[in-house]
Amino acid sequence: MEVRETKVFLVLAEELHFGRVGERLRLSPTRVSQTLQAMERRIGGRLVDRTSRRVRLTPLGERLRDGLLPVHDELNRVVEEARSAAGGVTGELRLGLYSQLVGGPAIAEIIRLYEERHPGSRVAVRDPSVTRGLEELRRGDLEPVASWLPLGCPDMVVGPVLTCEDRVLAVRAGHRWPCGGMLTWRIWRTAPSSRGPAFPHRPVTCSFPASPPPGTRSRGAVGRTTRWRR
16 A cells, blocks of 8 residues: 555544545545545555545445554654654754753763754743743743653653752741741641642642641651741
């Protein structure tokens, strides 16, 4: 089976309309029909039921579609990778970086290696506000964004982890919470919070939990405090 025939069939399985397939692939409806008939002769069975009112796949056609889709997608991916390798990655990569801490200690080296391997491209580091970073990513104004985890956004793809850092609770000298002591959930719930309402919900609830996780005693420890040195 030729790649051209596969593409015609998959587009027809999506559109279920010979005219729209022709428009998308710049073929005449007659050519689309001839391609389908050639496939059916080669396979030995009918792939599409066509009437004056509608077009639908036969069970054999549905089975062929389900089998061809992942193969076709993989072929497109391999071709695209080969095209990128031949032409090289060019242009500007807009990286959203809330702070150096979010990017981790290796972020500068990561950027250097990227630009070294792709001399036709450069990284433009931007510092979006925490309330706008993910929206800029969704709009395409930013490409990757270094963020805290867990993100909790089903429309986002999480890449490799850049760094893992322990969290500490800094208190001023003379604060009622003892420096170096263990903070319990009972005391933690009395603390006022200043986090912004527009910040992504999942990182906030993990960094500033309002209540202990299920199964944790109310007298259990939240973490250890340390003095904030100015």
